[in-house]
Amino acid sequence: MSGAPFSLDGFRRGARDGVPLAVSIFAYGVGFGLVAAQAGFGVGKAVATSAAIYSGSAQLAAVNLLQTGQATLWALFAAILVINARYLLFGATLQPWLWQAGPIRAYGSLLLLGDANWLMTMRAIRTGEEDRAYLAGTGAPIAVGWLSGTALGAAAVSVLPRPEALGFDLMLPCFAAGMVTGMVHSRIDLLPVAVGAGSALAVFHLAGPAPAIITAGLAAGAVAALLHRGEA
Amino acid sequence: MTDSFPVLLAVMAAAALLCRVAGFTLMRFVPVSPRVEAALRATPLGVMAGITALAVQRGGLAEGLALAAVVGLTLVLRSDVAAALLGVVVVAGLRWAGL
Numbered sequence: 001m002s003g004a005p006f007s008l009d010g011f012r013r014g015a016r017d018g019v020p021l022a023v024s025i026f027a028y029g030v031g032f033g034l035v036a037a038q039a040g041f042g043v044g045k046a047v048a049t050s051a052a053i054y055s056g057s058a059q060l061a062a063v064n065l066l067q068t069g070q071a072t073l074w075a076l077f078a079a080i081l082v083i084n085a086r087y088l089l090f091g092a093t094l095q096p097w098l099w100q101a102g103p104i105r106a107y108g109s110l111l112l113l114g115d116a117n118w119l120m121t122m123r124a125i126r127t128g129e130e131d132r133a134y135l136a137g138t139g140a141p142i143a144v145g146w147l148s149g150t151a152l153g154a155a156a157v158s159v160l161p162r163p164e165a166l167g168f169d170l171m172l173p174c175f176a177a178g179m180v181t182g183m184v185h186s187r188i189d190l191l192p193v194a195v196g197a198g199s200a201l202a203v204f205h206l207a208g209p210a211p212a213i214i215t216a217g218l219a220a221g222a223v224a225a226l227l228h229r230g231e232a
Numbered sequence: 233m234t235d236s237f238p239v240l241l242a243v244m245a246a247a248a249l250l251c252r253v254a255g256f257t258l259m260r261f262v263p264v265s266p267r268v269e270a271a272l273r274a275t276p277l278g279v280m281a282g283i284t285a286l287a288v289q290r291g292g293l294a295e296g297l298a299l300a301a302v303v304g305l306t307l308v309l310r311s312d313v314a315a316a317l318l319g320v321v322v323v324a325g326l327r328w329a330g331l
Contacts, residue, residue, distance in 0.1 A: 073240070
């Protein structure tokens with residue numbers, strides 16, 4: 001079962017690729033720290049939240065919900081399930097590749113899974129990355145950036161510039177735009193791109209950003225499966 | 233809200249963990265045919281296109297121009313990471329200029 005390579009080399013390769021993303025995740029972490037501090041979280045609580053949930057969008061929603069003062073445990077649970085439902089898709093797409101590293105390494109790597117390093121790892125798999133430690137490698141600098149950013153934001157709420165002023169809020173879309181451009185190699189790749197963009201926009205109006213992103217992935221996958229001919 | 237913070241944290245962490253492992257675990261029981269593989273390969277393309285499209289739609293002129301610049305720079309520089317970082321510089325500059 002654990003025939004696939006899982007080496008320090010692969011981890012290092014992932015970590016190197018993860019550093020540019022970690023810079024933006026650090027800034028995003030500062031943003032979450034600022035929000036958490038304004039909601040009355042101290043540094044300890046803010047960092048604990050970032051470590052336990054480890055998903056910016058879900059944490060922001062949770063803090064907003066807690067601020068209303070009417071959040072029940074079930075409401076919090078449900079909100080995070082809905083916002084993080086895209087991770088179901090992320091895990092499913094990684095499974096055929098990652099499972100070959102064996103269960104402990106595979107599930108351990110999933111703890112470091114996020115939007116940015118999922119994209120990065122899927123791109124690496126496409127270009128032939130065999131070392132399963134690559135995923136954990138990309139996750140390591142991102143985790144450091146996320147937790148240290150949260151701590152800084154929560155501690156220094158009044159003296160920091162807003163991350164928006166520096167353009168960091170657009171970092172993930174910029175990476176997405178760059179990676180999708182780099183990953184389109186033939187005309188047939190343009191179809192999932194168009195379907196993803198179109199379905200995201202359509203669903204966004206009806207149901208908001210989280211369902212829009214999930215729908216984009218599902219619709220692109222469905223179109224590719226439908227168009228697949230036995231011999232490509 | 234009467235629950236203590238550790239209880240809240242445990243509930244939120246459980247929900248996040250469930251999302252992380254459930255799709256992966258379910259996929260273990262799906263045989264990966266070439267058709268399924270084609271779907272898995274196309275999924276990130278759809279997600280990335282969706283993220284980009286929403287950012288363009290929600291943003292203004294500065295965001296649209298910066299993301300268009302990223303697409304162009306990726307083709308020219310042949311490095312998506314460099315293009316993405318330059319895109320952030322572009323949007324920061326355009327916002328600073330008041331766009």
